[in-house]
Amino acid sequence: MAYLETKGLEVSFDGFKAVDGLDFSVNQGELRCLIGANGAGKSTTLDIISGKTRQSAGSILLDGVDITDKHEHHRARAGIGRKFQVPSIFSELTVRENLQLAYSKQTSIRHNIFSWPGSAGRERIEEVVELTGLRDRLDTQASFLSHGETQWLEISMLIIQDSKIILMDEPTAGMTIGETQKTAAIFNSLKGHHTLVVVEHDMTFVREIAEIITVLHQGKLLAEGTVGEIEINPRVQEAYLGSGGISHA
Amino acid sequence: MMNSKSLRTLIGYTIFSAAVLLLPLLIDDAYTLNKFSRYLILGLATLGLSLAWGYTGILNLGHAAFFGLGAYCMAMYLKLQTVPVHTGTGGLPDFMVWNNVEQLPWFWEPFHWSYLAITAGIGIPVLLAVMLGWFVFRARIAGVFVAIITLAMLVIINLLLIDQQRYTGGFNGITDLAWLTIGGIEFDPYSKTFYYLSAGSLVVCLLGTGIFTHTKAGLILQAIRNDPDRVRFLGYDVSAYQILAFALSAGIAGLAGMLYAMVLEFASPTFVGVSLSLSMVIWCAVGGRGSLLAATLGAILVNAAQGSLSENFLETWQLILGGFFVLIVLFLPKGLISIGELIRWRRKRTDRVQVQVLSSTKRARGIS
Numbered sequence A: 001m002a003y004l005e006t007k008g009l010e011v012s013f014d015g016f017k018a019v020d021g022l023d024f025s026v027n028q029g030e031l032r033c034l035i036g037a038n039g040a041g042k043s044t045t046l047d048i049i050s051g052k053t054r055q056s057a058g059s060i061l062l063d064g065v066d067i068t069d070k071h072e073h074h075r076a077r078a079g080i081g082r083k084f085q086v087p088s089i090f091s092e093l094t095v096r097e098n099l100q101l102a103y104s105k106q107t108s109i110r111h112n113i114f115s116w117p118g119s120a121g122r123e124r125i126e127e128v129v130e131l132t133g134l135r136d137r138l139d140t141q142a143s144f145l146s147h148g149e150t151q152w153l154e155i156s157m158l159i160i161q162d163s164k165i166i167l168m169d170e171p172t173a174g175m176t177i178g179e180t181q182k183t184a185a186i187f188n189s190l191k192g193h194h195t196l197v198v199v200e201h202d203m204t205f206v207r208e209i210a211e212i213i214t215v216l217h218q219g220k221l222l223a224e225g226t227v228g229e230i231e232i233n234p235r236v237q238e239a240y241l242g243s244g245g246i247s248h249a
Numbered sequence B: 001m002m003n004s005k006s007l008r009t010l011i012g013y014t015i016f017s018a019a020v021l022l023l024p025l026l027i028d029d030a031y032t033l034n035k036f037s038r039y040l041i042l043g044l045a046t047l048g049l050s051l052a053w054g055y056t057g058i059l060n061l062g063h064a065a066f067f068g069l070g071a072y073c074m075a076m077y078l079k080l081q082t083v084p085v086h087t088g089t090g091g092l093p094d095f096m097v098w099n100n101v102e103q104l105p106w107f108w109e110p111f112h113w114s115y116l117a118i119t120a121g122i123g124i125p126v127l128l129a130v131m132l133g134w135f136v137f138r139a140r141i142a143g144v145f146v147a148i149i150t151l152a153m154l155v156i157i158n159l160l161l162i163d164q165q166r167y168t169g170g171f172n173g174i175t176d177l178a179w180l181t182i183g184g185i186e187f188d189p190y191s192k193t194f195y196y197l198s199a200g201s202l203v204v205c206l207l208g209t210g211i212f213t214h215t216k217a218g219l220i221l222q223a224i225r226n227d228p229d230r231v232r233f234l235g236y237d238v239s240a241y242q243i244l245a246f247a248l249s250a251g252i253a254g255l256a257g258m259l260y261a262m263v264l265e266f267a268s269p270t271f272v273g274v275s276l277s278l279s280m281v282i283w284c285a286v287g288g289r290g291s292l293l294a295a296t297l298g299a300i301l302v303n304a305a306q307g308s309l310s311e312n313f314l315e316t317w318q319l320i321l322g323g324f325f326v327l328i329v330l331f332l333p334k335g336l337i338s339i340g341e342l343i344r345w346r347r348k349r350t351d352r353v354q355v356q357v358l359s360s361t362k363r364a365r366g367i368s
Helices: A042-050 A072-078 A095-102 A122-132 A147-161 A177-190 A203-209 A227-232 A234-240 B004-025 B030-055 B063-080 B094-098 B106-112 B114-138 B144-163 B192-213 B216-226 B228-233 B238-264 B274-287 B292-312 B317-331 B336-365
Strands: A002-013 A016-027 A031-035 A057-062 A080-083 A165-169 A195-199 A212-217 A220-225 B180-182 B185-187
Touching: A002 A042, A002 A195, A016 A042, A016 A195, A016 A220, A031 A042, A031 A177, A031 A203, A042 A072, A042 A080, A042 A165, A042 A195, A072 A080, A072 B228, A080 A147, A095 A122, A095 A147, A095 B216, A122 A147, A147 A165, A147 A177, A177 A195, A177 A203, A212 A227, A212 A234, A220 A227, A220 A234, A227 A234, B004 B030, B004 B192, B004 B292, B030 B063, B030 B192, B030 B216, B030 B238, B030 B274, B030 B292, B063 B106, B063 B114, B063 B144, B063 B180, B063 B238, B063 B274, B106 B114, B114 B144, B114 B238, B144 B274, B185 B192, B192 B216, B192 B238, B192 B292, B216 B228, B216 B238, B228 B238, B274 B292, B274 B317, B274 B336, B292 B317, B292 B336
Parallel strands: A031 A195, A031 A212, A080 A165, A165 A195
Antiparallel strands: A002 A016, A002 A057, A212 A220, B180 B185
């Protein structure tokens, strides 16, 4: 059974339909790549699923539960985590504080006014900074991190948040080749425990991590299949004409 | 586990608390003591503001509304304690007699009891903050719009107090108050007892809010100031935390207002005035809104400076103070607390300039 499912999802900005009747589903533990030309509706789809943008029609089911009308924080509690295209971290706080905030198993005021930020999740934070190489930066204010490190911080936050499904919007944007490879390794290790939906332009990266690719075009689902199937799909090639073919997208 | 930042904060709090509590050993003059009590009380009100503005990013231009409501609650109680000197024969406040009010209005009745009055002085501002916050923050109103709404609230309350002269004393407010007496202790505003009441309230609130800001909830508030959307995607209910900060801030303002009515021995619509409210924002900014202690110190310093400048430069003191504010906004946007940062930065820059000069001379000589 599908873990995350959207039915007839639709959203329009001033008459322009960014997402147009999208039926899309992901299974538990799967890593799904979402690709498509600029304006295909990839980021908007993530925005709708995470609750940042309201859909004008359609519904979203998470593990069989309808979350269509829930606020962002309720969706986050239900298990949806989100990484943004422009890294979204707390720049005025230290790396450690950012990670402590991401450890959000307890969200109620009543609990949080009686607990210290470091009292829970310390082992988890240690594990994750080991994985992402941010250990030496724990007491650095986040605004002083390099671009790559900032991306890493947000990815670390998502891992610590321990969402069941993680929506990643261009996680490797601005990363060096080495950093991108390390990201691919991490993503491969997350498969199975987490369900991931990754929007990505870098086809090398997609080939390294993807099992199944979903191609969006003008807000609609164009094709779905393995990397090999998608690369030879004539409809995909047609849609990508003008942008130099899928490999250069 | 304590990092250097927390340690510095702790040392700052300790020195400040000790200084405030030991001050009466140096001062014997009742007038000066009363003046310092007043500064500390205004510092307390500003502490509340910095919790909402500096920590959570809620720019509240109507902070004096919470302050003034606290002051009026205390004034109503203390007025009823003056029976029969400043009240009519039926225990009716003098201004009501002049306005032909024949019976004490129902909402004045609870103010016969000190504990009810004190509860109201904190509870009413908190309740108002929760109600306003519920509408504002749940609708995700932020930034300058919060400033406009809180300012509007302030003006409405101010106008109501002036307009309802029969019940509130109008422009004059509630004057000729008794001294608060609790458990046989009399709080004469010119006494050390009263000074310790103000200083104790300030120290307790400062330590309490200091601890609060170091909890997980306090960290969430700072995160909300930084990026509320990110906080939502982590699963926290942002509006609930904003309401909490706003209500705490209002409660502290209410307490400060009650003390203020006691120290000045009256309450008037100026306590709920736009001018006082904006002044609090300025004090907060002058000290440093990012730190509770800095904001409190800012209020105390500006008021002390205002006091001594107005005594020494009768004509030009406002000009001097205004110039001082402009300088701070231009060169110390984080407030006086950041003066150390500025010095460190200047020193680093001088070093860099020297390195640059050195390397350019080398280049000129063709060494490089």
